[in-house]
Amino acid sequence: MKAFWQILKRYVAPYKGYVGGSVILNILSAVFNVFSFSLLIPILQILFNVGDTHYEFIPWHRGMPFNEISNNAYYYVSQYITDYGQSHVLLMLCLVFIGIVLVKVACYFGAAAVMVPIRTGVVKDLRMEIYRKILALPLGFFSQERKGDIIARISGDVQEVETSITSTIEMLIKNPILIVIYLFVLFRMSWQLTLFVILFAPLMIGIISFTGRKLKADSAEAQRFWSDTMSQVEETLGGLRIVKAFRAERRMDGRFEKVTESMRRKNNQVAVRQASAHPVSEFLGSAMIAIVLWFGGTLILGDKAVIDAPSFMAYMAILYSIIQPIKDLSKAAYGIPKGLASMERIDAILRAENPIRESAEPKPLDGFRESIRFEGVCFSYEDGREVLHELDLEIPKGRTVAIVGASGAGKSTLVDLIPRFYDPASGRITIDGVDIRDVRVQDLRALMGNVNQDPILFNDTLFNNIAFGKQDATREEVEAAARIAGAHEFILEKEEGYDSNIGDRGVKLSGGQRQRISIARAILKNPPILILDEATASLDTESERSVQEALEKLMSGRTTIAIAHRLSTVKHADEIVVLHEGRIVERGTHEQLLALGGYYRKLHDMQAL
Numbered sequence: 001m002k003a004f005w006q007i008l009k010r011y012v013a014p015y016k017g018y019v020g021g022s023v024i025l026n027i028l029s030a031v032f033n034v035f036s037f038s039l040l041i042p043i044l045q046i047l048f049n050v051g052d053t054h055y056e057f058i059p060w061h062r063g064m065p066f067n068e069i070s071n072n073a074y075y076y077v078s079q080y081i082t083d084y085g086q087s088h089v090l091l092m093l094c095l096v097f098i099g100i101v102l103v104k105v106a107c108y109f110g111a112a113a114v115m116v117p118i119r120t121g122v123v124k125d126l127r128m129e130i131y132r133k134i135l136a137l138p139l140g141f142f143s144q145e146r147k148g149d150i151i152a153r154i155s156g157d158v159q160e161v162e163t164s165i166t167s168t169i170e171m172l173i174k175n176p177i178l179i180v181i182y183l184f185v186l187f188r189m190s191w192q193l194t195l196f197v198i199l200f201a202p203l204m205i206g207i208i209s210f211t212g213r214k215l216k217a218d219s220a221e222a223q224r225f226w227s228d229t230m231s232q233v234e235e236t237l238g239g240l241r242i243v244k245a246f247r248a249e250r251r252m253d254g255r256f257e258k259v260t261e262s263m264r265r266k267n268n269q270v271a272v273r274q275a276s277a278h279p280v281s282e283f284l285g286s287a288m289i290a291i292v293l294w295f296g297g298t299l300i301l302g303d304k305a306v307i308d309a310p311s312f313m314a315y316m317a318i319l320y321s322i323i324q325p326i327k328d329l330s331k332a333a334y335g336i337p338k339g340l341a342s343m344e345r346i347d348a349i350l351r352a353e354n355p356i357r358e359s360a361e362p363k364p365l366d367g368f369r370e371s372i373r374f375e376g377v378c379f380s381y382e383d384g385r386e387v388l389h390e391l392d393l394e395i396p397k398g399r400t401v402a403i404v405g406a407s408g409a410g411k412s413t414l415v416d417l418i419p420r421f422y423d424p425a426s427g428r429i430t431i432d433g434v435d436i437r438d439v440r441v442q443d444l445r446a447l448m449g450n451v452n453q454d455p456i457l458f459n460d461t462l463f464n465n466i467a468f469g470k471q472d473a474t475r476e477e478v479e480a481a482a483r484i485a486g487a488h489e490f491i492l493e494k495e496e497g498y499d500s501n502i503g504d505r506g507v508k509l510s511g512g513q514r515q516r517i518s519i520a521r522a523i524l525k526n527p528p529i530l531i532l533d534e535a536t537a538s539l540d541t542e543s544e545r546s547v548q549e550a551l552e553k554l555m556s557g558r559t560t561i562a563i564a565h566r567l568s569t570v571k572h573a574d575e576i577v578v579l580h581e582g583r584i585v586e587r588g589t590h591e592q593l594l595a596l597g598g599y600y601r602k603l604h605d606m607q608a609l
Contacts, residue, residue, distance in 0.1 A: 004336055007161075007343055011122045011125055014121070014125070015117065015118045015122070018114045018115065018117055019118065019173065021110075021111075021114045022111045022115055022170070022173050022174070023173060023177065025107045025108075025110045025111035026107070026108075026111045026174045026177045026178070028103075028104075028107040029107035029108045029111060029174075030177055030178045031181065032100050032103050032107065033178075033321060034181060034182070034185050035100050036097060036101055057072060057075045058072055080092075111170075111173075111174060112170060115170040115173075118169060119169070122162075123158060123161070123162045126158055126161060126346070129350060130153065130154045130349055131154065133350055133352070134150065134154075134349070136354060137349075137354055138354060138355060138356045138421060138422060139416070139422065140382070140421075140422055141352055141354075146231040147231070147234050148227065148228075148229075148230040148231025148232065148233065148234035148235065149227040149228075149231050150349070151230050151234065152227040152229075152230040152231070153227070153346055153348075153349060155230075156227075156230070156342075157342035157343075157345050157346050158346065160338060160339055160341075160342035161342050161346070163338075163339070164336060164337075164339030164340075168336055168339075171328045172329075174325070175325035175326075175328050175329050176329075178325040179322055179326065179329075182319075182321060182322040185318055186315060186318060186322075189314070189315050189318075190312075190315060193292065193295065193315065196292070197288065197319065224345075225259060225262050225263035227345075228259045229260055229263060232252075232255060232256050233256075236252055236256075292316070292319060293316070355423060356421075356422075356423060358440060358441060359437065359438050359439065359440075362439050362443070363438045364439075364443075365434065365440070365443040365444060366443075367447070367528065368431060368447050368528040368529055369397065370397055370432045370433070371395060371396045371397060371432070372394070372395040372418065372429070372430070372431055372561075373393070373395075373429065373433075374391050374392055374393040374394075374414075374417075374427070374429055375392060375428050375429070375430065376391070376392060376426065376427035376428075377390075377417065377426070377427035377428070377429060378390060378391070378424060378425045378427055379410075379413055379417065379422065379582075380425050386582060387410045387413045388413060388414060388417075389581075389582045389583050390427070391414070391427070391582070391583070391584060393584065395559060395561060396559075397528075397559050398557070398558070398559055399559060399560075399574040399575065400555060400562065400572075401560070401562070401573060401574065401575050401576075402562045402563075402564050402573035402575070402576045402577065403415065403562070403563045403564070403577050403579060404563075404564050404565075404567060404576060404577070404578055404600070405578055405603075406580070406603070409579040409580055409581065409582065410579050410581075410582045411563045412533060412563060414579070415531050415533060415563060417429055418436070418529075418531065418561070419445045419448050419531070420436055420441055420444060423437065431444070446527075447527055447528055447529050448527050448529045448531055449469070449522035449525045449526075449527035449529070449530050449531070450522065450530075451518050451519055451530070451531075451532050451533070451535045451551070452518070452534075453533055455514040455515050455517065455518035456505075456518070457505055457506035457509075457514055457518070458505075459502070459503060459505070460501065461499050461500060461501055461502070462491050462499070462502060462517065463475075463498040463499060465502065465521065466481055466482060466498075466521050467521075467524065469521055470524050470525055475498070477524060478498065478520075478524060479498070481520040481521070481523040482498075482517075482520045484520070484523050484553050484554070485517070485519040485520035485523055485550045485554070486547075486550045487513065487516040487520050487550075490513055490516075502517075512547055515535065515547050516546070516547060516550055518535075519535075519547070519551060519554055523553075523554050528558060530558045530559065530561070531561050531562075532551065532555075532561070532564075534564060534565050535551060535562075548569060566607070567590075567603060567607055568607075570590070571590035572590070573589075575587060575589065576588065576589065576590060576593055576600065578593065578598075578599055578600045578603075580599055585599050586598050586599055586600050
């Protein structure tokens with residue numbers, strides 16, 4: 001339960017005003033409920049002459065026992081019956097009863113209503129915390145995690161926390177209040193009988209606790225199966241073209257059937273165990289009522305009765321009222337472990353460490369004036385595989401430097417180090433002589449624009465995709481950037497022009513159109529440093545030509561680092577850096593490297609074939 005209280009402290013604390021209101025309203029509801037049972041039922045017993053007891057008034061004083069308070073209530077009712085008659089008093093008591101019940105249910109409703117902002121607020125805060133953490137974590141974290149699993153945590157796991165934890169907050173506020181007030185009244189009525197009742201509490205708690213611990217383990221495993229399901233759905237949607245091309249529908253169906261069947265079996269175990277909460281608590285509660293009836297009967301029928309029959313009836317009515325809060329707490333005891341299992345999975349994201357740390361005293365970086373330098377840079381991924389080794393490189397301002405090499409040579413890793421998507425294992429990278437780890441990440445990335453091989457577009461309008469890097473962009477600025485990128489004409493051909501939605505990842509556009517929108521976005525940002533990651537590699541010849549023209553306009557007057565697979569696209573670069581197995585093996589202009597007859601010449605001749 002320690003983990004549960006920590007969750008409440010983290011997420012419920014901002015809503016403590018609502019919690020206070022719920023506590024007050026629940027106390028009032030419990031008090032009026034006690035009045036309706038402990039006063040009206042015995043009064044009605046007197047009204048209908050069930051007993052012949054004669055009541056004498058007992059002077060009021062502090063600390064009066066419950067029986068003496070009840071005695072005076074019975075005394076006043078007896079007097080009213082004598083003065084006004086039974087029918088008149090019956091009507092008055094019925095109206096009083098209705099009034100008490102009305103106030104009670106109003107308090108009950110109010111207590112439930114003030115909990116709604118807590119439940120919805122906690123879920124919203126939790127989702128926002130996960131989303132912000134996802135935005136803050138480096139790219140390396142997501143190379144180790146499946147996207148489907150992360151989606152499952154922000155959707156299914158948060159939903160489970162809402163169902164199993166936030167929905168129990170009301171129970172944990174209301175039910176202890178009811179139980180404490182009811183127990184207090186029961187002790188005042190008969191401490192012997194109440195003490196006897198309490199002897200059964202450890203047995204009930206022990207049974208519920210044992211089942212709850214087992215439920216938490218089963219729930220955690222069920223949520224893992226849910227993550228596997230979401231991951232397979234995400235993979236299928238992303239690779240549907242390949243699945244159909246290779247006629248692998250049956251194979252994918254079998255994979256999905258296997259994981260969903262495992263999830264079904266585990267969910268069956270969880271559901272059966274959770275469904276046992278009500279019958280188990282129902283049986284324990286009924287057994288307690290039966291035993292109390294027997295023991296209470298002995299107290300009434302014995303030679304020295306310690307409680308009279310009307311008081312015992314009121315006692316049983318209140319005791320029966322305490323059963324439901326206990327049942328609700330048992331449901332919470334079964335539900336909370338499910339939520340805690342999901343919360344552990346959510347915390348795996350929230351507590352993930354971000355190795356990209358901001359400097360405590362960042363140095364100013366308000367522009368780019370001289371050069372980018374790599375000094376003895378080494379980099380390895382988490383599996384220990386070295387990608388870059390002792391790399392030294394200078395990229396002067398205004399120059400276009402191309403990075404070429406075979407797949408796996410470390411080209412993308414090299415350019416990912418510049419905006420600090422990763423940090424080098426050793427060595428350093430400087431801009432104008434300042435280590436990039438000593439400046440604010442936001443200031444560093446403000447200097448850079450990216451155009452990738454696979455254009456990353458969003459399910460939004462063309463205007464918003466181009467203006468993505470500049471929130472205050474005007475219509476004129478967006479259109480000017482689109483014209484430079486060669487995108488303005490095809491945008492105007494759309495039915496809604498710049499306000500046209502491009503679908504998920506720009507699915508409504510061709511490959512060349514998507515890339516030109518990506519270039520227009522970079523043009524609008526107007527960065528001094530431009531990073532091109534094989535920006536034309538996935539395009540056909542015609543699209544490549546038009547996109548290359550747009551890129552040349554974008555590169556004009558900027559410092560450009562271009563990763564290239566097709567050597568023909570970088571032959572006009574100021575310098576070409578050739579990587580092989582994480583090391584710079586050659587560097588120079590296109591003509592110089594061809595004349596050298598080394599590794600670059602080998603790559604060039606292979607492409608010429």
